[in-house]
Amino acid sequence: MSGDSRRSGSAPDEFRVPRPADVLGQIPTGESLHAELAAAARSRGRTSSVAGELAELRETLDEIAIEPVDVETARRRVAAASGEEARLKERIAALRGDVRARRAVDAATDETLGDLESAAAELSSAQTERIAAEQAFEQARKRATRTRDERERRLRLLDRLQNRRRDARQELAREMYPTFRDVLTEVPGGDEAHANEEPSEYEGPAIAASVAAVAIADIDGPVMLGEAAVSWIDDREGTVPVVVRETKNDAEERGGGRSPAHPTRSGDRRPGV
Amino acid sequence: MLVLLVVTYSAAARTGLRNLCRRHEDPVVRRFGRAALLDSTEYAAFLAVRLREAHGGDVQIERTEPFNEFVALEEPVREAAAAYANRESKSTPYAAFAAGTDHPGPETMRGEEL
Numbered sequence: 001m002s003g004d005s006r007r008s009g010s011a012p013d014e015f016r017v018p019r020p021a022d023v024l025g026q027i028p029t030g031e032s033l034h035a036e037l038a039a040a041a042r043s044r045g046r047t048s049s050v051a052g053e054l055a056e057l058r059e060t061l062d063e064i065a066i067e068p069v070d071v072e073t074a075r076r077r078v079a080a081a082s083g084e085e086a087r088l089k090e091r092i093a094a095l096r097g098d099v100r101a102r103r104a105v106d107a108a109t110d111e112t113l114g115d116l117e118s119a120a121a122e123l124s125s126a127q128t129e130r131i132a133a134e135q136a137f138e139q140a141r142k143r144a145t146r147t148r149d150e151r152e153r154r155l156r157l158l159d160r161l162q163n164r165r166r167d168a169r170q171e172l173a174r175e176m177y178p179t180f181r182d183v184l185t186e187v188p189g190g191d192e193a194h195a196n197e198e199p200s201e202y203e204g205p206a207i208a209a210s211v212a213a214v215a216i217a218d219i220d221g222p223v224m225l226g227e228a229a230v231s232w233i234d235d236r237e238g239t240v241p242v243v244v245r246e247t248k249n250d251a252e253e254r255g256g257g258r259s260p261a262h263p264t265r266s267g268d269r270r271p272g273v
Numbered sequence: 274m275l276v277l278l279v280v281t282y283s284a285a286a287r288t289g290l291r292n293l294c295r296r297h298e299d300p301v302v303r304r305f306g307r308a309a310l311l312d313s314t315e316y317a318a319f320l321a322v323r324l325r326e327a328h329g330g331d332v333q334i335e336r337t338e339p340f341n342e343f344v345a346l347e348e349p350v351r352e353a354a355a356a357y358a359n360r361e362s363k364s365t366p367y368a369a370f371a372a373g374t375d376h377p378g379p380e381t382m383r384g385e386e387l
Contacts, residue, residue, distance in 0.1 A: 155287070
């Protein structure tokens with residue numbers, strides 16, 4: 001049957017909080033400013049006021065296990081049994097017509113009557129099978145209905161988890177905003193005048209904001225600069241040694257002989273992230 | 274007219290249904306949050322089954338028909354419903370409302386298949 005075994009109970013990865021380094025490990029980040037600032041806040045050990053609720057929701061979601069229910073086999077069996085029953089009914093009607101026609105002309109009916117008898121026996125067992133198939137279908141349907149209660153509960157919890165996560169992101173982003181604003185002036189193309197009061201009111205370029213978010217984050221490991229970021233910084237004759245760094249170990253692991261504290265050129269997306 | 278009721282039970286299936294409804298306006302009779310009514314055509318059924326193929330048990334497909342109370346119900350039940358809807362004392366539960374009248378009691382009706 002399709003699909004069901006793939007979906008066990010636990011929450012999909014998209015509902016897990018991403019590691020700060022996964023959000024801020026590359027520029028462009030492909031994330032919203034809220035997500036960037038929240039990741040920066042988390043990297044500095046901040047937690048939101050809904051962190052406890054989030055943990056509880058995840059725990060509850062992990063405990064929901066939805067048993068796969070196979071209704072498809074039951075549906076197929078009903079269809080096959082009903083088809084067989086209809087076929088035999090038609091055959092019996094035809095044989096009866098045949099018997100009547102033969103009797104009308106005084107022809108021999110023994111063979112046709114024999115066929116009729118065996119068709120009637122087949123019909124009887126086909127009907128038994130159809131009834132059994134319908135009962136099995138009804139059972140499978142009831143089991144599926146029960147798992148739907150659980151599926152519904154899981155979906156509700158996931159929706160709530162997503163809403164709480166958005167709350168957490170906004171709260172953390174707001175908390176980080178003054179620090180972000182202070183650093184913004186120091187990054188290429190950044191301007192405090194673009195910041196305004198709230199993360200949602202930021203009017204400046206996205207890449208400058210991403211660089212500033214990385215600058216205020218406390219993450220280990222490299223930050224990859226995509227082409228867009230490299231040319232953005234080059235165009236402004238900027239340098240990013242403090243903000244964007246690459247540790248020696250990371251460079252060696254990836255087989256590069258680059259020196260530390262030097263941005264890595266790469267495609268716009270880091271593969272495998 | 275029969276219609277297909279498609280109900281989804283996961284975020285991915287719900288998104289799939291939303292996309293289906295957006296892309297195919299014709300067969301969609303009505304859309305709800307994570308459910309939709311599709312018309313009774315082979316194409317609508319094709320779309321529904323395709324969604325179930327992709328999302329398995331997170332997609333429920335039912336075939337429903339319009340309800341005609343004049344066909345499906347006996348007159349006393351219809352009359353009881355009308356009388357109860359138009360009752361004077363709004364806080365009276367139906368069981369109390371029906372007691373001592375000719376209206377069928379709730380337990381009687383619960384025991385009767387349509």
